[in-house]
Amino acid sequence: MKLDDLKKNAKEDINKATLIKELESVRIKYLGRKGSLTNILHSIGDFPKEDRPLIGQTANKLKREITNLLEEKKKYLEESRALEWEDLSLPGRKTSKGSLHPLTILSQEIIDIFMSMGFSVVRGPEIETEYYNFNALNTPEDHPARDLHDTFYLKDGRLLRTHTSPVQIRTLEKHSPPLRIISPGRCYRVDTFDPTHSPTFVQIEGLWVDYDVSMSDLFGTLELFTKKIFGEGIRTEFLPGYFPFTEPSAEVWIQCPFCDGKGCSVCHSGLIEILGAGMVHPNILKNLGYSEFTGFAFGLGVDRIAMIKYNINDIRLFYQNDIQFLNQFNEIKL
Numbered sequence: 001m002k003l004d005d006l007k008k009n010a011k012e013d014i015n016k017a018t019l020i021k022e023l024e025s026v027r028i029k030y031l032g033r034k035g036s037l038t039n040i041l042h043s044i045g046d047f048p049k050e051d052r053p054l055i056g057q058t059a060n061k062l063k064r065e066i067t068n069l070l071e072e073k074k075k076y077l078e079e080s081r082a083l084e085w086e087d088l089s090l091p092g093r094k095t096s097k098g099s100l101h102p103l104t105i106l107s108q109e110i111i112d113i114f115m116s117m118g119f120s121v122v123r124g125p126e127i128e129t130e131y132y133n134f135n136a137l138n139t140p141e142d143h144p145a146r147d148l149h150d151t152f153y154l155k156d157g158r159l160l161r162t163h164t165s166p167v168q169i170r171t172l173e174k175h176s177p178p179l180r181i182i183s184p185g186r187c188y189r190v191d192t193f194d195p196t197h198s199p200t201f202v203q204i205e206g207l208w209v210d211y212d213v214s215m216s217d218l219f220g221t222l223e224l225f226t227k228k229i230f231g232e233g234i235r236t237e238f239l240p241g242y243f244p245f246t247e248p249s250a251e252v253w254i255q256c257p258f259c260d261g262k263g264c265s266v267c268h269s270g271l272i273e274i275l276g277a278g279m280v281h282p283n284i285l286k287n288l289g290y291s292e293f294t295g296f297a298f299g300l301g302v303d304r305i306a307m308i309k310y311n312i313n314d315i316r317l318f319y320q321n322d323i324q325f326l327n328q329f330n331e332i333k334l
């Protein structure tokens with residue numbers, strides 16, 4: 001009988017189909033608008049009246065059967081195609097591990113050193129008032145030192161802090177000495193980017209105020225610091241310096257680690273300046289009502305120390321987000 005042949009052929013065609021679009025051709029061939037089974041269903045009226053019910057039932061049953069077979073095969077093909085895409089034998093994709101920024105790593109190392117000497121960490125705002133950034137630090141409006149600190153001003157007269165020293169004043173206003181604090185954070189100055197200048201940098205300042213703090217406490221503290229950062233054998237020298245908020249002031253220099261103090265293109269003299277320090281200016285303590293105390297303060301640029309410690313010759317590398325550069329610090333553990 002014709003329907004039996006049709007059933008057999010349709011099953012064969014469905015079995016042979018290996019692609020979904022081939023399966024669609026099979027569907028059209030039998031069940032499409034002009035498909036062979038559709039034609040039979042449409043021509044039932046041509047058969048003798050008594051045969052029509054049986055032919056109709058059989059053809060409809062066959063239609064359901066072919067539809068089911070097509071659906072099953074389609075599902076099978078879709079699943080096997082998904083498996084092709086998902087090659088389970090491939091090794092998993094590695095997600096790359098990030099690392100801390102070198103300035104963060106070094107800041108934390110420096111903070112740890114001072115915390116081990118009894119300093120606590122205090123942070124303050126990056127947007128400051130002129131009072132905290134300059135006036136309270138013995139730098140009135142007409143003071144020449146303000147030129148060194150030319151900074152970014154906001155419309156309302158506030159400014160981006162040029163050092164973390166305002167934190168010292170804010171702390172001294174709230175807490176009376178004795179105290180020992182360090183204040184790490186980002187600072188700003190009007191500088192154009194070049195290998196040794198950056199309009200933003202990370203500073204860590206320290207302040208120790210107590211009844212009998214002397215210059216020798218300052219020397220001892222900072223010498224211990226340089227040894228911990230650059231190694232036991234490093235030679236530290238203190239040279240006279242000038243800062244408006246300290247008196248007397250000192251520059252701290254270390255033996256150049258690139259040439260071991262022999263003199264090279266980086267240091268010229270065998271020594272490299274790493275930070276500024278001094279005894280807190282008596283005017284500052286007097287203004288705050290702490291005349292009976294003495295203290296010392298220091299400030300260091302984390303960028304500068306990082307350049308010397310990690311032998312980096314361009315400060316811009318810290319701010320360019322170059323993955324190759326940053327990846328080198330992956331292995332440094334805190």
Ligand SMILES: [Zn+2]
Pocket residue numbers: 256257258259260261262263264265266267268270271
């Ligand atoms: Zn040198």
